[in-house]
Amino acid sequence: MKRASLRALLIALIPFVAMCFSVALWDRVGPMLLGLPFNLFWLISWVVLSTLCMWAAYRIEAARHKKDGETR
Amino acid sequence: MSSSGVALTVIFAIIAVGAGIGFLAGAHRKMDLEQWTVGGRGFGVVLVYLLMAGEVYTTFSFLGASGWAYSRGGPALYIMAYLTLAYVVSFFILPQIWEEGRKYGLQTESDFFGRRYGSKYLAAFVCVVGVAFLIPYVQLQLTGLGIIVEVASFDGIRRTPAMVIAVAIVASFVLASGVRAVAWVSVLKDALMVVAALAIGIGVPYIHFGGIGNMFAALAHARPTHLTMPGATANLGHASLHLHGSPDIPGLLHVAALIRCRLYRQKR
Numbered sequence: 360m361k362r363a364s365l366r367a368l369l370i371a372l373i374p375f376v377a378m379c380f381s382v383a384l385w386d387r388v389g390p391m392l393l394g395l396p397f398n399l400f401w402l403i404s405w406v407v408l409s410t411l412c413m414w415a416a417y418r419i420e421a422a423r424h425k426k427d428g429e430t431r
Numbered sequence: 432m433s434s435s436g437v438a439l440t441v442i443f444a445i446i447a448v449g450a451g452i453g454f455l456a457g458a459h460r461k462m463d464l465e466q467w468t469v470g471g472r473g474f475g476v477v478l479v480y481l482l483m484a485g486e487v488y489t490t491f492s493f494l495g496a497s498g499w500a501y502s503r504g505g506p507a508l509y510i511m512a513y514l515t516l517a518y519v520v521s522f523f524i525l526p527q528i529w530e531e532g533r534k535y536g537l538q539t540e541s542d543f544f545g546r547r548y549g550s551k552y553l554a555a556f557v558c559v560v561g562v563a564f565l566i567p568y569v570q571l572q573l574t575g576l577g578i579i580v581e582v583a584s585f586d587g588i589r590r591t592p593a594m595v596i597a598v599a600i601v602a603s604f605v606l607a608s609g610v611r612a613v614a615w616v617s618v619l620k621d622a623l624m625v626v627a628a629l630a631i632g633i634g635v636p637y638i639h640f641g642g643i644g645n646m647f648a649a650l651a652h653a654r655p656t657h658l659t660m661p662g663a664t665a666n667l668g669h670a671s672l673h674l675h676g677s678p679d680i681p682g683l684l685h686v687a688a689l690i691r692c693r694l695y696r697q698k699r
Contacts, residue, residue: 363523371519378512386505386660388651394644396651396658402511409515413522 364423367416374409378402435585442584445623449616450600456615457608467609468538478614485617487514488624490575504657573597 385401392400457466465471474482500507528543537543540561545554576597577590588596604612633643640646651658 368523371522374519375516378516382660388647388655388658391644391647391651394642394647396647398505398508398659399647402508406511406515409519413519416522 363416364419367419370412370416370419373412374405377405377408435587438584439587442580442588445619446596446600449619450604452615452619453600453604453612454607456604456611460611462607462609465536465538466611469532470610470614472533474614478618481621482614482617485613485620488620490572490579492624493579493627494575504654505659506661508660 386398388396388398390397395403460466460471496507496510531537531546532543535542535546537546539558541554541558544557545551573594577594580588580593580597581590584593604616636643636646640649647658
């Protein structure tokens with residue numbers, strides 16, 4: 360079983376930075392977007408954006424496995 | 432019919448359908464241990480997806496999370512972050528567990544640790560720890576279930592009978608059908624959860640405030656600090672909540688145990 364590539368790991372780090380290590384930057388009520396406080400809107404957006412990040416990470420990993428002739 | 436009568440009818444209908452699905456899930460299948468624990472490693476992608484969704488939504492989602500958001504406000508937002516990030520981590524860990532599980536015919540977490548580290552003592556230790564931590568977890572879930580049924584039935588079913596009935600039904604269909612029962616009941620549960628989330632999340636704000644935006648505006652006006660994280664330690668506080676906020680570790684272990692069924696099998 361091979362290790363994940365650095366590129367995939369870096370992409371996976373994006374959701375951590377956005378949701379966990381930057382709280383002071385987005386933790387406020389205004390501006391309200393779609394009727395939601397800004398911090399709630401930010402987190403909901405990142406639930407979706409994290410999915411996109413992981414899709415990108417999956418594409419990278421899948422391409423690597425294919426190149427190495429693995430069946431997965 | 433009185434509101435209590437309507438509620439009781441709905442509750443019993445859901446229990447009957449759920450139990451029916453649970454028992455039928457394992458019918459017409461030869462039940463050996465591999466079938467019982469990991470569904471014979473034959474689950475499709477959709478079922479694994481629904482099972483994983485069903486695993487993370489517990490009574491905590493309905494009682495704990497909403498209660499916490501009500502009493503503490505902003506910090507409850509961590510729930511959205513930690514669940515999402517748990518899946519980000521899972522992306523790198525679970526496929527390897529799955530692969531090893533499939534290759535060596537592993538069925539439980541302790542099988543995995545025993546195989547990975549070549550120690551039957553570690554396997555036994557993981558087993559004991561797993562069971563020991565599941566007991567308070569199940570206790571908590573059942574208490575939550577009792578409260579929900581008692582409130583939802585307008586006191587028609589008391590807490591203790593609700594818990595006894597639930598344990599009897601769940602234990603018997605899981606005993607009969609194993610993980611298949613859990614997976615198929617998750618399908619029903621997920622559907623009901625979505626209905627409940629939409630009804631409460633959209634219905635309540637519209638009925639009481641005339642819209643979600645109006646509700647948050649009223650809340651921000653009445654309690655300005657309630658919607659954000661508290662104080663200057665926000666950043667660290669939030670981060671440490673992520674690290675400690677792991678009430679779903681047993682749930683994640685379950686997901687880990689189940690995902691090896693065949694997450695990527697479709698591509699073979």
